[in-house]
Amino acid sequence: MFNIGIRMKEVLEKGQPGSEITVMGWVRTFRNNQFIALNDGSTNTNLQVVAELGKFDDSLLKRITTGAALKVSGKLVESPGKGQHVELKANTIEILGDSDPEKYPLQPKKHSLEFLREIAHLRFRTNTFASVFRVRNTVAFAIHKFFNEKGFVYLHAPIITASDAEGAGETFHVTNFDLENVPRTPDGKVDYKEDFFGRHANLTVSGQLEAELGATALGNVYTFGPTFRAENSNTTRHLAEFWMIEPEMAFYDLEDNMNLAEEFIKYIISYTLENCKEDMAFLDARLTDEEKTKPQQERSEMGLVEKLQFVLSHTFERVSYTEAIDILKNCNYNKKKKFKYPVNEWGIDLQSEHERYLVEKHFKKPVILYNYPKGIKAFYMRSNEDGKTVAAMDILVPGIGEIVGGSQREERLDNLEQRMKEMNVPVDEMYWYLDLRRFGTVPHSGFGLGFERVVQFVTGMTNIRDVIPFPRYPKSVEF
């Protein structure tokens, strides 16, 4: 059995001077041939290990290089130096793993996020990424905690599916075929009957339809799993593989849905602020630092933690699509033709610049837009009495844009079938989805929350590729 040491977070928070301890971690810097800044990933604060002069062989000291892994035993003492309360006076230092300083790419200095993205296998060893991934973990935990406390059932939606009829985006194909020699039918088409599943399959683009099946039996469910979109998207807020949370609630109408989504987002934020104080303070300072390099005009008015607290203490603005169009149509921005896409008629899809205007300039807080024109929304959304709109809602937040997309689902069989036909969704193939409406149909609602976008919002990281351990996007599956 390996002699497991004590975690540094614990040592730094409540270590008693005079106690004998053993710690293990990686060297951040080695100063003055005497002071080792050691980090074990439990916190960004390093434990200072003191190797007294003359006590250790030069050959050992030479191997204490940035990135090397050490096991250190000794006595915890009050630190005479500034910058830390306690430090570890080393009795024994064991090199667990050497790190060639000529080749180790991380230095005790600031690295650009772009450079660190190219060495994503090592970036966990930086303060920024260690904080981001500890926060990501806490956000994930908060999500499960929130739903668990509300009696939701965590439902595992399948990752491989046969349905690609949702129009949620381009799918990745799943096949066992030898791609150099694909079986063909007599008329030259790909013969999917010969494939593993006996028909065409793909990676899931959404667990929503499956969640609906669960919700109409279990009551309230949520999914939380990987989602795949084969879109050629090259942006700071899209990934080919990302994680999505999709709650689905029986007997919820659109307003219940909006209430839950707002409560949910606020819960995640407040839980993370409460349980990741140190990391959030670090990320707050990091962002402030980064903002200093921007021109005054582009800097945000609030710091990260301040912004999150502001979100917690204000209700999200609820605005119907129709009201939003009126605001946009009549705003000075539009009249002065500052929008690339001018707003002049009801029914247009809102562009990023319009959403940003509403959230960042007009309301200056999160906004829930609801009741969209049916022409720009999915087939499964419930038609409103006006015949023009559907009971959809999107939650928009400053800096990120859309973070939640949801709706009340169409529970009336006739209406749903009609919409499917209008939008060329294969009715026969989706018999199982329609069965919900045949046997004990009930009003129900749900939404999808992009996990990485929430982590972006909470950490203040501007590029989504920096909040997932190993990002997948076009032309990138390294690591």
Add this chain to the structure above:
RNA sequence: UCCUCCUUAGCUCAGUUGGUUAGAGCAUUUGACUGUUAAUCAAAGGGUCGCUGGUUCAAGUCCAGCAGGGGGAGCCA
């Protein structure tokens, strides 16, 4: 996929109207110092200037194509 900007040492960047041997800080190596906080001081090593082609007496610098990256847009979460 579209628009736009960028690519010079391990990292971050400078490099004049095209002109001789391409620079700095940090990192690395060596030495000095020894209660440091991204230690300090001194010295040294380190470059196919993204790739390919073109213009020119002469290209890191100008032009074209390609590749990679950033930002914005679309698609969306």
